[in-house]
């Protein structure tokens with residue numbers, strides 16, 4: 001059975017391995033390590049364990065949204081990864097649902113993601129552009145998405161979304 005829990009300090013090598021193997025390069029794994037070094041930032045980092053092996057990881061980091069003179073805060077999903085032998089068995093979906101639940105428990109009601117436009121809509125994500133929201137960097141408009149974890153969370157909210165600076169290197 002899949003167990004989803006908060007990442008512990010001694011999970012870091014396994015989390016690095018999951019990200020590096022799933023993405024087929026180390027960039028996302030290094031990014032996760034760099035973000036952890038950032039002081040004073042509240043992350044949500046969960047692992048998925050199967051038979052005591054860490055087979056998946058999901059990270060949420062804070063973002064800011066600038067709407068003219070108003071700045072508001074939200075959270076962004078990514079990176080996330082499932083080890084290749086365990087992909088397409090629903091584990092990624094379980095991890096995302098648990099992650100979104102953890103975000104809501106932590107008081108977040110708006111979550112962004114930059115990712116596969118045919119994967120994330122099943123979890124409630126819609127094109128951010130359709131809500132008057134865009135990423136500060138260039139991205140294919142269909143890849144930048146947003147989800148409301150509470151109905152109406154985006155009412156009256158729009159603007160330009162900034163991730164932590166570590167993301168710009170990737």
Ligand SMILES: CC(C)(COP(=O)(O)OP(=O)(O)OC[C@H]1O[C@@H](n2cnc3c(N)ncnc32)[C@H](O)[C@@H]1OP(=O)(O)O)[C@@H](O)C(=O)NCCC(=O)NCCS
Pocket residue numbers: 022023078079080081082083086087088089090091092093094114115116117118119
């Ligand atoms: C994306 C990922 C996390 C999904 O995890 P998973 O456990 O395989 O996902 P699930 O089993 O819950 O869901 C499988 C579905 O995801 C879809 N999917 C998987 N990878 C995808 C991709 N690269 N693009 C689009 N859809 C993808 C599958 O087609 C499948 O769709 P279906 O349910 O309609 O058949 C996993 O494939 C992975 O680690 N990929 C490499 C790293 C990556 O791309 N991370 C996401 C960055 S945004």
